[in-house]
Amino acid sequence: MDISAVNALSYEDFVNTFGNVVEKCPVITAAVWSRRPFVSLNALEAAISDFIDELPESGKEGILRCHPDLAGRDLQRGTLTRESRQEQAGAGMDALTSGEAERMARLNEEYKKRFEFPFVICARMNDKANILLQLSERCQNERAVERARGIEEVKKICRLRLQSLLLTDGANKL
Ligand SMILES: NC(=O)N[C@H]1NC(=O)NC1=O
Numbered sequence: 001m002d003i004s005a006v007n008a009l010s011y012e013d014f015v016n017t018f019g020n021v022v023e024k025c026p027v028i029t030a031a032v033w034s035r036r037p038f039v040s041l042n043a044l045e046a047a048i049s050d051f052i053d054e055l056p057e058s059g060k061e062g063i064l065r066c067h068p069d070l071a072g073r074d075l076q077r078g079t080l081t082r083e084s085r086q087e088q089a090g091a092g093m094d095a096l097t098s099g100e101a102e103r104m105a106r107l108n109e110e111y112k113k114r115f116e117f118p119f120v121i122c123a124r125m126n127d128k129a130n131i132l133l134q135l136s137e138r139c140q141n142e143r144a145v146e147r148a149r150g151i152e153e154v155k156k157i158c159r160l161r162l163q164s165l166l167l168t169d170g171a172n173k174l
Pocket residue numbers: 023067068069070083084087088118119120121122123124157
């Protein structure tokens with residue numbers, strides 16, 4: 001799908017297509033529709049990024065809280081979104097050894113207890129070992145640093161999801 005096709009979408013189709021580029025936050029997509037026409041994929045991405053940046057800190061934390069834990073309960077129960085399932089599988093989160101799974105669960109809980117939002121990282125840009133390393137290192141940060149870091153990762157995830165939708169055959173069917 002090219003950018004002129006994106007600009008021609010009704011808000012219903014726009015939200016149906018792009019509603020999960022920020023995990024479980026279709027309200028962001030719905031808001032950004034008003035900022036069309038977009039001159040390019042980058043412009044659409046920038047509109048989403050600007051919208052997120054304009055939110056109060058509580059809104060940014062809300063976005064982080066919409067993300068499932070890596071290798072967490074949703075993965076075990078099969079209740080992840082399609083995008084998240086693919087991303088987590090790509091980073092080997094569905095194939096952890098029992099030792100790795102235990103460590104991931106313990107560190108995820110420690111992180112959430114400290115920051116009151118979950119650890120978020122762009123799984124498609126990291127492998128299993130790096131995710132575990134970052135999780136243990138980032139547990140030591142200050143809350144404001146981690147809030148900003150988590151939001152940076154949300155934007156990376158968003159960029160890759162947008163690219164998958166706009167640059168693959170699946171999206172051409174629209
Ligand atoms: N918690 C967390 O980072 N979740 C995610 N990361 C990613 O790339 N996809 C997700 O669902």
